[in-house]
Amino acid sequence: xxxxxxxxxxxxxxxxxxxxxxxxxxxxxxxxxxxxxxxxxxxxxxxxxxxxxxxxxxxxxxxxxxxxxxxxxxxxxxxxxxxxxxxxxxxxxxxxxxxxxxxxxxxxxxxxxxxxxxxxxxxxxxxxxxxxxxxxxxxxxxxxxxxxxxxxxxxxxxxxxxxxxxxxxxxxxxxxxxxxxxxxxxxxxxxxxxxxxxxxxxxxxxxxxxxxxxxxxxxxxxxxxxxxxxxxxxxxxxxxxxxxxxxxxxxxxxxxxxxxxxxxxxxxxxxxxxxxxxxxxxxxxxxxxxxxxxxxxxxxxxxxxxxxxxxxxxxxxxxxxxxxxxxxxxxxxxxxxxxxxxxxxxxxxxxxxxxxxxxxxxxxxxxxxxxxxxxxxxxxxxxxxxxxxxxxxxxxxxxxxxxxxxxxxxxxxxxxxxxxxxxxxxxx
Amino acid sequence: xxxxxxxxxxxxxxxxxxxxxxxxxxxxxxxxxxxxxxxxxxxxxxxxxxxxxxxxxxxxxxxxxxxxxxxxxxxxxxxxxxxxxxxxxxxxxxxxxxxxxxxxxxxxxxxxxxxxxxxxxxxxxxxxxxxxxxxxxxxxxxxxxxxxxxxxxxxxxxxxxxxxxxxxxxxxxxxxxxxxxxxxxxxxxxxxxxxxxxxxxxxxxxxxxxxxxxxxxxxxxxxxxxxxxxxxxxxxxxxxxxxxxxxxxxxxxxxxxxxxxxxxxxxxxxxxxxxxxxxxxxxxxxxxxxxxxxxxxxxxxxxxxxxxxxx
Numbered sequence: 212x213x214x215x216x217x218x219x220x221x222x223x224x225x226x227x228x229x230x231x232x233x234x235x236x237x238x239x240x241x242x243x244x245x246x247x248x249x250x251x252x253x254x255x256x257x258x259x260x261x262x263x264x265x266x267x268x269x270x271x272x273x274x275x276x277x278x279x280x281x282x283x284x285x286x287x288x289x290x291x292x293x294x295x296x297x298x299x300x301x302x303x304x305x306x307x308x309x310x311x312x313x314x315x316x317x318x319x320x321x322x323x324x325x326x327x328x329x330x331x332x333x334x335x336x337x338x339x340x341x342x343x344x345x346x347x348x349x350x351x352x353x354x355x356x357x358x359x360x361x362x363x364x365x366x367x368x369x370x371x372x373x374x375x376x377x378x379x380x381x382x383x384x385x386x387x388x389x390x391x392x393x394x395x396x397x398x399x400x401x402x403x404x405x406x407x408x409x410x411x412x413x414x415x416x417x418x419x420x421x422x423x424x425x426x427x428x429x430x431x432x433x434x435x436x437x438x439x440x441x442x443x444x445x446x447x448x449x450x451x452x453x454x455x456x457x458x459x460x461x462x463x464x465x466x467x468x469x470x471x472x473x474x475x476x477x478x479x480x481x482x483x484x485x486x487x488x489x490x491x492x493x494x495x496x497x498x499x500x501x502x503x504x505x506x507x508x509x510x511x512x513x514x515x516x517x518x519x520x521x522x523x524x525x526x527x528x529x530x531x532x533x534x535x536x537x538x539x540x541x542x543x544x545x546x547x548x549x550x551x552x553x554x555x556x557x558x559x560x561x562x563x564x565x566x567x568x569x570x571x572x573x574x575x576x577x578x579x580x581x582x583x584x585x586x587x588x589x590x591x592x593x594x595x596x597x598x599x600x601x602x603x604x605x606x607x608x609x610x611x612x613x614x615x616x617x618x619x620x621x622x623x624x625x626x627x628x629x630x631x632x633x634x635x636x637x638x639x
Numbered sequence: 640x641x642x643x644x645x646x647x648x649x650x651x652x653x654x655x656x657x658x659x660x661x662x663x664x665x666x667x668x669x670x671x672x673x674x675x676x677x678x679x680x681x682x683x684x685x686x687x688x689x690x691x692x693x694x695x696x697x698x699x700x701x702x703x704x705x706x707x708x709x710x711x712x713x714x715x716x717x718x719x720x721x722x723x724x725x726x727x728x729x730x731x732x733x734x735x736x737x738x739x740x741x742x743x744x745x746x747x748x749x750x751x752x753x754x755x756x757x758x759x760x761x762x763x764x765x766x767x768x769x770x771x772x773x774x775x776x777x778x779x780x781x782x783x784x785x786x787x788x789x790x791x792x793x794x795x796x797x798x799x800x801x802x803x804x805x806x807x808x809x810x811x812x813x814x815x816x817x818x819x820x821x822x823x824x825x826x827x828x829x830x831x832x833x834x835x836x837x838x839x840x841x842x843x844x845x846x847x848x849x850x851x852x853x854x855x856x857x858x859x860x861x862x863x864x865x866x867x868x869x870x871x872x873x874x875x876x877x878x879x880x881x882x883x884x885x886x887x888x889x890x891x892x893x894x895x896x897x898x899x900x901x902x903x904x905x906x907x908x909x910x911x912x913x914x915x916x917x918x919x920x921x922x923x924x925x926x927x928x929x930x931x932x933x934x935x936x937x938x939x940x941x942x943x944x945x946x947x948x949x950x
Contacts, residue, residue, distance in 0.1 A: 410840070413837060414651075415751055416751035416772035416808060485752070486751070486752030530728065532748065532753035532756055533751065535750055
């Protein structure tokens with residue numbers, strides 16, 4: 212494999228927290244050297260890429276991407292998801308098991324791995340269900356699934372309500388060293404809800420859930436972590452009320468991390484406006500106060516990761532009355548431009564964003580990627596943070612185009628994406 | 640008079656001026672409806688389709704009568720029994736309707752926002768006859784007309800809306816309309832049925848009915864929506880009646896000339912005492928039904944006027 216020398220690049224290093232002009236040398240798919248200054252060393256054998264002062268950052272590691280194979284390939288296939296990821300600067304997608312059928316056996320996991328390898332230019336690492344059929348009754352074959360390549364175990368948006376089942380699964384997972392990802396929510400309160408309780412939901416007459424349901428779910432899970440000592444990640448923390456509990460649990464030394472979704476960081480409940488179903492996500496969009504609190508928690512590092520929570524839905528599942536419409540939004544391609552809104556609003560700097568989008572998710576999953584250090588895989592994204600554009604959803608590479616950002620002004624675009632030193636996307 | 644709306648989807652979009660215009664026009668139809676010859680021809684040649692995705696007798700009959708008296712060709716489609724059971728989506732239904740070229744579409748649907756969605760997809764004027772727990776604009780307008788006729792004005796009144804606010808589209812539309820017309824509104828009911836966020840609409844919220852009814856001009860009762868309750872909002876109907884049902888004794892706390900309203904159908908002995916509901920000196924419940932037809936005639940005339948101008 213040939214060498215590449217990126218020169219005159221604004222290197223975004225989430226480990227060091229730096230954002231400065233430098234050069235980066237890639238050889239055999241790995242980062243072998245880097246340094247300050249625009250020009251870099253003489254390297255006659257290397258392909259020189261002048262980045263023109265644009266940003267070069269570690270590729271995004273996205274935990275919780277739904278690819279609809281098996282079952283609903285018309286919504287998203289490995290091929291389309293891979294193209295979307297590459298175009299969005301996402302170099303590793305961590306797929307969800309909430310397909311039909313559920314990925315809960317080594318056999319279905321192997322099917323997925325095979326499909327992903329055949330069709331996808333980016334790294335795909337699958338998650339498996341924690342309980343069979345995501346039904347919350349019996350744990351899956353966690354050991355076999357780990358051997359087959361599962362990187363984490365999750366029932367996605369299904370909460371394991373039976374605490375005995377959940378505590379056993381956590382205990383067993385701990386013995387295997389497996390990471391469990393849960394959806395902190397009290398389902399007794401949240402079932403059937405399409406919006407967050409408040410003036411807006413009341414005005415629109417939508418069934419709603421108190422933000423307290425998230426804290427109750429998190430509190431329960433934290434208690435079970437104290438009992439079992441398991442390795443745990445909360446998929447989405449979206450409310451201010453849940454943050455003190457998370458902070459305490461971390462301070463008490465529990466093995467807990469938490470993520471949030473790009474939509475909860477950049478949109479609030481009022482964006483639903485006149486029942487726009489592309490804004491229906493799970494958990495529902497929150498108040499502006501919650502959004503600000505969550506941004507601050509990403510800033511301090513209390514919330515570790517930002518995910519796209521990429522959830523393709525076809526037009527039929529969205530063109531329904533709000534309460535009947537399906538939840539979720541596609542976001543592989545819009546994750547970075549949306550995240551850059553927080554950069555342009557001067558709320559989060561670029562190293563902090565890439566800490567949450569690349570470094571922390573990679574660390575949590577034990578991957579060597581997500582950083583610009585020597586020896587790390589050359590999974591890289593080159594982007595221009597400033598170029599403005601208006602998003603047209605029909606230009607997205609996903610098979611489903613249910614994005615809430617349709618028609619919105621965005622700023623920042625991916626110029627090229629590299630996986631293991633190989634270009635997988637280049638913007639013309 | 641210009642009515643700058645293509646549809647009547649909710650009170651939220653209307654200005655106080657719009658509201659007054661509809662009520663003024665409705666007064667004319669109240670007179671017409673009381674004559675033996677009740678026909679006008681402002682909707683002649685137009686087709687009105689009533690689509691009810693949820694059971695209704697009273698509202699549907701009121702819209703049907705309103706359309707017929709104005710000379711429209713009226714058709715009723717009972718949607719809860721038909722194609723949605725066969726899997727047709729709301730959008731498919733809209734496409735089918737467009738092919739039939741209706742001019743006025745009256746829609747009731749069990750989901751909030753469904754009528755807005757349909758209105759985006761059809762070519763005709765849409766009247767919301769109630770969507771989920773969102774809005775029921777013609778009910779609020781007929782209530783407003785009833786109040787205005789009984790009290791001589793529609794502002795600076797103390798109005799109590801009592802009972803199952805959480806599940807009620809009638810309450811939402813009334814709250815918005817009466818607020819726009821600058822009345823003081825009190826919401827009275829057990830906290831399970833009157834969630835705290837309603838205080839943010841500028842209303843005063845009371846748990847205690849006796850306290851809440853003190854010196855009000857209008858007492859608006861709501862039906863306990865048993866069919867929308869998924870369990871455990873109140874301990875029992877008899878306790879509800881005892882604490883939150885309107886009877887003669889509780890009504891004594893209101894102003895001596897306070898009127899009693901109810902959108903119907905009533906659960907006698909649950910939210911309202913039967914004798915009180917029939918008391919012609921206090922109850923305007925029959926009048927509300929009468930105003931319903933007139934208000935719907937007025938709303939349809941205004942929308943039809945816009946249709947003809949656009950044509």
